[in-house]
Amino acid sequence: MKLITAIIKPFKMDDVREALSEIGVAGVTATEVKGFGRQKGHTELYRGAEYVVDFLPKVKLEIAVADDVVDKAVKTIVDAANTGKIGDGKIFVTTLEQVIRIRTGETGEDAI
């Protein structure tokens, strides 16, 4: 099992969620986050005083999937979240040791 962590542009969240639903991914956790990468921040001006805003708003999606779905899921996210512009985000894939469904106590891939 793998945990896919995708940092994407906020306005792409709905597109990504729909695309994942279409390939049968059943659960996603979304968090509003702030960060910066190559895109860096932007400046804001208040009565002539310039402020550099380093951290930009992004959405972090966390998706647990079975090993055989990982590649398809990652490709789906990349396709849906891509705008071709700087700041589209990143995807991290990590190994997941265990998954437990709290209601039934099921474990492993059955719990995904």
Add this chain to the structure above:
Amino acid sequence: MFNKNNNKLLLCLTLFPGIAMADSLNQANTAWILTATALVLFMTIPGLSLFYAGLVRSKNVLSILMQCFAITCLVSILWLAGVYSFIFAEGGDLQQFIGGASKAFLPDLGTESLTGNIPESVYFMFQMTFAIITPALIVGAFAERMKFSAMLWFSGLWLCLVYMPICHWIWGGGWLTKLGVMDFAGGIVIHINAGIASLVAALVLGKRKGFPTTPMPPHNMTMVVTGAGMLWVGWYGFNAGSALTADGRAGMAMIVTHIGASCGALTWMFIEWKRFGKPSVLGIVTGMVAGLGTITPASGFVGPAGAMVIGVTAGTVCFFATQYVKRTLKIDDSLDVFPVHGIGGITGSLLTGVFAASNLGGLGLAEGVTISHQVGVQALAILVTILWSSLFSYLILKAVDLGIGLRVTVDEEVQGLDQVLHEETGYLDL
């Protein structure tokens, strides 16, 4: 009883309109000044409070709201206890400089007492709302770092030692009234007075920790624009109410107030657009406040064309003053009270002497008075106000500093005044 008097009044008004106006109750005027009183209080709470509260960082939002609210209550009590009396009651031998004590706690006030042709109770309340907003304006200069207790001491003492004498000189029949100074709704009494005190307060208290290198952007621009809109609406009461009559002069004051605000707002917006590339929301509302502050002394004296010139001048002069004070001089007048209200007030009070002239579209200078003479009188009143306000503001601040200290500690400032001084927070995190 009431109806009978009413009929008599009506009869008098019909038969001798000129005579009846002098000393009998005018209900139309009374109704308008009651309304205007509510509008001017609305400027401070919640207008100015929200405008200022949105401009500070979220950790200090409540401290600003609290300061404006507490000033409203404190000034009201001091006003009743004697400040109103020392401004507007007859001062006898000292009348040139200060009024008398006879109206402290309003011992003789009944429902029949009149000031001009409105009830004295209404006049008392209307003038009180002006006394409330003046120290509340200064809150913007020492925002985010002053102790609440020190703020209370300063505001109370400032009302008695600075607002009270200057208001008496200009509006209470003092020596500047006699010289013929023109300050329709408080360009000198309120805006210059508070603006100068703000500059002094910013210098005496010193910069906020991190200024000007650490970003301190407004935490809630929506709140700023909401408050600014309320200020504009409330300003109708401020300026058109200052006519003390429900007539054409009040209407004229309302027009020029509105035109001054619009011109100030657009001017500031276009200057920012040209210089910085974008028209900003904070820019347009700040220009509006500058336009309103600047048109205030002129509002019952100038015509619409004069108002346009005054508004455009306000937007331009106050914009560059703000840049100069904050960016060049690096003075932390946190919410720019001095460049907007102080410089705006000075500009407007001088231009009043010019555009009040009937050949420039104004309602006319006093008979036999030339523009240059009037501008001279205006300049004298401005200079005296600058000197008095700066000297006494400085002395009061120093005295309070010696007594209880003006500032919170650096730790407390970093933590935020809401938690440290009030044990509350404006916004709950989950």
